[in-house]
Amino acid sequence: MIATETRTTCPYCGVGCGLLARVADDGAVSVAGDPQHPSNFGRLCSKGAALAETLDPSTRLLHPEVDGERVSWDTALDTVASGIRAALHQHGPDSVAFYVSGQLLTEDYYVANKLMKGFIGSANIDTNSRLCMASAVAGHKRAFGSDTVPGCYEDLERAKLVVLVGSNAAWCHPVLYQRMAQAKQDHPELRVVLIDPRRTASSDIADLHLAVRPGTDGVLFNGLLVYLHDHDEVHAQFVANHTEGADEALAAARASSPDVASVAGQCGLSATQVAEFFELFARTERVVTLFSQGVNQTSSGTDKVNAIINCHLLTGRIGRPGMGPFSLTGQPNAMGGREVGGLANQLAAHFELDYPADRAEVREFWKAPAIAALPGLKAVDLFRAVEQGKIKVLWIMATNPAVSLPDAQQVRRALEKCELVIVSDCVRHTDTTKYAHVLLPAAAWGEKEGTVTNSERRISRQRAFLKPPGEAQPDWWMVAEVAKRLGHGAAFDYPNAAAIFREHAALSAVANDGTRDFDLSGLAEVSDEDYARLAPVQWPVTRARPKGTARLFGDGNFFTPSGRARFLPIIPRAPANPTDSAYPLVLNTGRVRDHWHTLTRTGLAARLSAHTIEPYIEIHPQDAARYGVVDGALARASSKWGQSSARVRVSDSQRPGSVFAPMHWNDQFTSAGCIDAVVNPATDPLSGEPEFKHTPVRIEPLQPKWYGFLLSCRKLIPGAATYWAAARGQGLWRYELAGDELPKDWAMTARTVLCAQDEKVEWIEYFDKAARRYRAARLTKGKLESCIFIGPNPELPPRDWLASLFALETLDAPTRAGLLAGIPPKGCRDSGRQVCACFGVGETAILEAIQSGCATAADIGARLKAGTNCGSCLPELKALLAQHDVRKIA
Ligand SMILES: Nc1nc2c(c(=O)[nH]1)N[C@H]1C(S)=C(S)[C@@H](COP(=O)(O)OP(=O)(O)OC[C@H]3O[C@@H](n4cnc5c(=O)[nH]c(N)nc54)[C@H](O)[C@@H]3O)O[C@H]1N2
Ligand SMILES: Nc1nc2c(c(=O)[nH]1)N[C@H]1C(S)=C(S)[C@@H](COP(=O)(O)OP(=O)(O)OC[C@H]3O[C@@H](n4cnc5c(=O)[nH]c(N)nc54)[C@H](O)[C@@H]3O)O[C@H]1N2
Ligand code: SF4
Ligand SMILES: [Mo]
Numbered sequence: 054m055i056a057t058e059t060r061t062t063c064p065y066c067g068v069g070c071g072l073l074a075r076v077a078d079d080g081a082v083s084v085a086g087d088p089q090h091p092s093n094f095g096r097l098c099s100k101g102a103a104l105a106e107t108l109d110p111s112t113r114l115l116h117p118e119v120d121g122e123r124v125s126w127d128t129a130l131d132t133v134a135s136g137i138r139a140a141l142h143q144h145g146p147d148s149v150a151f152y153v154s155g156q157l158l159t160e161d162y163y164v165a166n167k168l169m170k171g172f173i174g175s176a177n178i179d180t181n182s183r184l185c186m187a188s189a190v191a192g193h194k195r196a197f198g199s200d201t202v203p204g205c206y207e208d209l210e211r212a213k214l215v216v217l218v219g220s221n222a223a224w225c226h227p228v229l230y231q232r233m234a235q236a237k238q239d240h241p242e243l244r245v246v247l248i249d250p251r252r253t254a255s256s257d258i259a260d261l262h263l264a265v266r267p268g269t270d271g272v273l274f275n276g277l278l279v280y281l282h283d284h285d286e287v288h289a290q291f292v293a294n295h296t297e298g299a300d301e302a303l304a305a306a307r308a309s310s311p312d313v314a315s316v317a318g319q320c321g322l323s324a325t326q327v328a329e330f331f332e333l334f335a336r337t338e339r340v341v342t343l344f345s346q347g348v349n350q351t352s353s354g355t356d357k358v359n360a361i362i363n364c365h366l367l368t369g370r371i372g373r374p375g376m377g378p379f380s381l382t383g384q385p386n387a388m389g390g391r392e393v394g395g396l397a398n399q400l401a402a403h404f405e406l407d408y409p410a411d412r413a414e415v416r417e418f419w420k421a422p423a424i425a426a427l428p429g430l431k432a433v434d435l436f437r438a439v440e441q442g443k444i445k446v447l448w449i450m451a452t453n454p455a456v457s458l459p460d461a462q463q464v465r466r467a468l469e470k471c472e473l474v475i476v477s478d479c480v481r482h483t484d485t486t487k488y489a490h491v492l493l494p495a496a497a498w499g500e501k502e503g504t505v506t507n508s509e510r511r512i513s514r515q516r517a518f519l520k521p522p523g524e525a526q527p528d529w530w531m532v533a534e535v536a537k538r539l540g541h542g543a544a545f546d547y548p549n550a551a552a553i554f555r556e557h558a559a560l561s562a563v564a565n566d567g568t569r570d571f572d573l574s575g576l577a578e579v580s581d582e583d584y585a586r587l588a589p590v591q592w593p594v595t596r597a598r599p600k601g602t603a604r605l606f607g608d609g610n611f612f613t614p615s616g617r618a619r620f621l622p623i624i625p626r627a628p629a630n631p632t633d634s635a636y637p638l639v640l641n642t643g644r645v646r647d648h649w650h651t652l653t654r655t656g657l658a659a660r661l662s663a664h665t666i667e668p669y670i671e672i673h674p675q676d677a678a679r680y681g682v683v684d685g686a687l688a689r690a691s692s693k694w695g696q697s698s699a700r701v702r703v704s705d706s707q708r709p710g711s712v713f714a715p716m717h718w719n720d721q722f723t724s725a726g727c728i729d730a731v732v733n734p735a736t737d738p739l740s741g742e743p744e745f746k747h748t749p750v751r752i753e754p755l756q757p758k759w760y761g762f763l764l765s766c767r768k769l770i771p772g773a774a775t776y777w778a779a780a781r782g783q784g785l786w787r788y789e790l791a792g793d794e795l796p797k798d799w800a801m802t803a804r805t806v807l808c809a810q811d812e813k814v815e816w817i818e819y820f821d822k823a824a825r826r827y828r829a830a831r832l833t834k835g836k837l838e839s840c841i842f843i844g845p846n847p848e849l850p851p852r853d854w855l856a857s858l859f860a861l862e863t864l865d866a867p868t869r870a871g872l873l874a875g876i877p878p879k880g881c882r883d884s885g886r887q888v889c890a891c892f893g894v895g896e897t898a899i900l901e902a903i904q905s906g907c908a909t910a911a912d913i914g915a916r917l918k919a920g921t922n923c924g925s926c927l928p929e930l931k932a933l934l935a936q937h938d939v940r941k942i943a
Contacts, residue, residue, distance in 0.1 A: 067382030069507025098227035115523025134538030154451035155384030158503030161528035174423025192358025198613030211375030219347015257928035266321030271625030274360035275306035276316035288369030295609035305622035339375035372606030397429030431741030629735030636749035663887035667778035668726035695730035757791035765839035835863035851883030889919035
């Protein structure tokens with residue numbers, strides 16, 4: 054029986070789906086899509102649908118700690134406040150820094166920014182949105198005079214052409230992707246172009262895929278600008294009345310990208326493909342260009358954003374239904390962070406740090422004793438300053454920089470050196486909490502109240518439906534408590550999140566008669582009750598527009614001093630660090646479908662872990678042959694900055710010369726899977742955003758003496774292995790292993806890992822010394838507790854079959870014999886890589902279904918249910934059909 058049902062918002066990506074969180078009488082939580090939420094209309098992706106499985110209390114940070122000892126909140130907060138006070142006294146405001154996150158709620162974020170920029174008196178607060186949205190922010194501000202996303206999701210459905218640039222929306226914004234896929238089904242004339250060096254799952258709906266040479270998007274969009282001009286697609290009236298700088302932009306574009314042939318050559322494409330894209334763009338008025346990290350995360354990301362916007366300005370395709378440049382936000386509250394001014398070069402509520410009048414307004418409103426006057430340090434520079442000893446106190450909230458910043462070894466050195474590191478997190482053990490002097494337990498999703506803003510500027514409520522475990526508290530409360538201890542009680546005396554939201558909305562209204570885009574004046578007096586009920590709404594929300602605003606710039610007025618949008622002359626630049634003979638390949642990094650960032654949440658759910666069980670390096674067959682790496686074996690990626698090891702995937706989805714690795718793995722889940730140890734710390738000079746998509750690397754095979762895997766009911770430390778990767782399975786942990794040394798005594802080594810030297814356990818084993826095969830299992834009263842399989846190569850028995858034995862109450866003699874022989878009973882086969890997370894359907898069953906006549910994803914769905922719930926796996930089903938359906942191949 055359902056006891057409560059709470060409307061809330063998904064804590065993952067920037068699509069911002071509405072959810073119904075249900076708590077049953079027995080406390081069991083389940084999650085469904087909210088049919089009334091205008092972002093998803095009831096849809097969810099695999100991650101959202103599995104949220105209930107990630108609410109595992111066992112990994113939580115439950116109590117405040119100082120130097121590894123549990124302390125009271127008072128002691129912890131006093132330690133933080135006295136550390137800040139001492140640093141302020143001895144070294145001044147810039148010796149203190151906050152590193153925060155687009156996963157904070159707006160209310161948390163607002164309070165942290167206020168304390169730093171108004172009361173500590175430094176702008177040294179930066180956020181992981183620097184790694185994500187900073188180039189889009191800088192590009193928007195240059196073009197529009199404001200950080201505005203002009204359009205809304207509905208535009209994707211009303212467009213006739215959607216251009217996806219550097220976005221793998223099928224995996225990273227799945228519900229939005231599904232809305233596009235549906236729109237394409239409903240209106241077959243809708244065209245989709247994908248611009249990405251890799252062939253990703255998003256290519257499923259693409260009519261044209263331009264596998265550009267990495268980093269050449271600036272050349273491509275400059276070429277488009279020239280083409281539009283030369284083919285009379287200029288909206289002369291719009292350009293004349295509402296823009297400035299078109300001639301300079303065109304001249305610059307012509308210099309880099311004079312014609313289709315030149316563009317094709319520079320971008321590594323055929324002239325036909327380029328011409329097809331240009332022609333399609335030119336003739337389609339309703340076009341949305343959707344861009345994400347393939348654009349932003351480069352050392353010329355800001356320029357690329359403006360190269361895209363230039364094309365929309367020249368054609369006047371902005372601010373009207375079905376058209377516009379559209380930056381997708383990554384995190385659930387990346388947009389909210391930009392509203393409160395969470396970046397080191399912003400002030401608050403879209404007031405500018407650089408303008409004295411803006412500083413005066415904010416100082417007056419906050420009654421701030423020490424408003425920051427100069428921009429603070431951007432993330433990469435911030436961690437350099439920490440290593441140089443310039444920053445004495447660093448407070449990290451809701452982000453895991455030891456894993457997610459480039460040159461992760463440098464970040465770890467910096468954290469090691471810093472005098473006082475404070476970490477607020479929900480999870481006890483992360484690669485970052487290792488370095489904390491003070492740990493503050495944060496209330497997690499479902500336990501706290503606040504708002505988030507999605508990619509289309511839509512503010513939605515996150516509501517609490519669970520009690521925080523232990524002593525966990527909302528982030529805003531911690532910051533306010535520290536502020537009080539620093540003597541700023543009056544300014545931080547908030548009774549609840551609603552009060553913070555009201556203040557944030559009121560600040561946005563100060564001196565704002567249409568001069569700033571971000572305006573929540575219509576919500577500045579929202580009551581606690583109305584805040585509790587607040588329906589999703591797109592800003593600006595003013596008294597004149599109480600229901601919010603779907604689109605901006607429809608009137609041709611922009612927020613620049615002249616009121617005109619600016620064209621920017623773009624001179625495309627090559628990536629900061631080119632490849633050379635020592636590091637000949639380009640490392641591109643990004644996301645997989647079912648994992649979220651550093652695995653602190655999705656790593657807890659078996660069905661999300663099964664899709665990609667370990668870190669991998671994907672490489673083109675030609676490069677694999679050239680560098681001697683083999684599909685399914687292990688390899689090391691090395692750069693000038695560091696190394697990482699992972700499983701090899703050979704695939705022609707990669708461009709020759711490029712390799713791809715996911716960003717998610719870290720020391721909690723692998724021996725050496727943290728790819729940011731390899732990634733270069735180059736940044737965009739304007740936005741400070743790191744170049745995560747382009748690091749020169751070398752790939753070499755690892756040549757371990759043995760391969761193996763281990764399944765266990767308990768979490769273990771696979772000490773004997775030089776390579777290991779852990780993944781949650783259904784009721785067990787799964788480890789992939791490899792080792793450089795052949796143990797002298799296999800049984801001893803295996804027992805040490807599996808039994809922690811406990812002599813009394815039931816133990817069965819098999820050893821073939823000549824074949825270098827070892828297998829053993831530990832049982833408790835006849836029930837399987839753990840098992841280990843070792844062999845000379847990666848070919849090992851099916852894990853799923855072995856995993857299924859853990860459900861048996863006792864293992865009978867034939868099963869034990871089969872286990873040690875490594876041979877599953879007849880008819881039992883490995884289910885293969887999991888494709889459908891909702892129904893746990895693996896590749897083997899899908900291939901069988903295809904062989905036995907299923908010809909469409911719908912056929913597979915009817916037979917296996919795969920793809921019939923959240924739909925996140927549909928692109929993969931269709932890819933398997935394309936590869937294996939004999940009729941199609943013939
Ligand atoms: N499953 C999942 N979804 C997520 C997240 C997650 O962790 N997991 N995180 C969220 C967050 S915070 C973010 S920021 C978003 C990111 O969402 P996306 O930006 O869509 O994801 P990425 O995988 O980082 O990168 C996008 C694509 O850029 C391509 N790319 C690389 N180099 C170039 C280039 O030179 N030109 C072009 N045109 N493309 C290039 C990559 O091959 C990749 O496919 O995802 C959000 N959604
Ligand atoms: N190589 C490579 N690296 C990348 C990227 C890439 O594409 N390639 N992408 C970059 C991008 S776009 C992003 S956004 C970053 C993301 O990188 P991170 O922000 O470092 O990743 P998360 O794992 O989301 O970290 C969030 C942390 O906050 C904790 N947490 C969750 N909810 C709360 C809360 O309410 N309060 C508090 N206090 N803590 C909470 C979680 O347990 C977790 O430890 O990674 C960046 N790094
Ligand atoms: S698309 Fe998926 S991850 Fe993103 S908000 Fe919706 S349910 Fe959450
Ligand atoms: Mo992000």
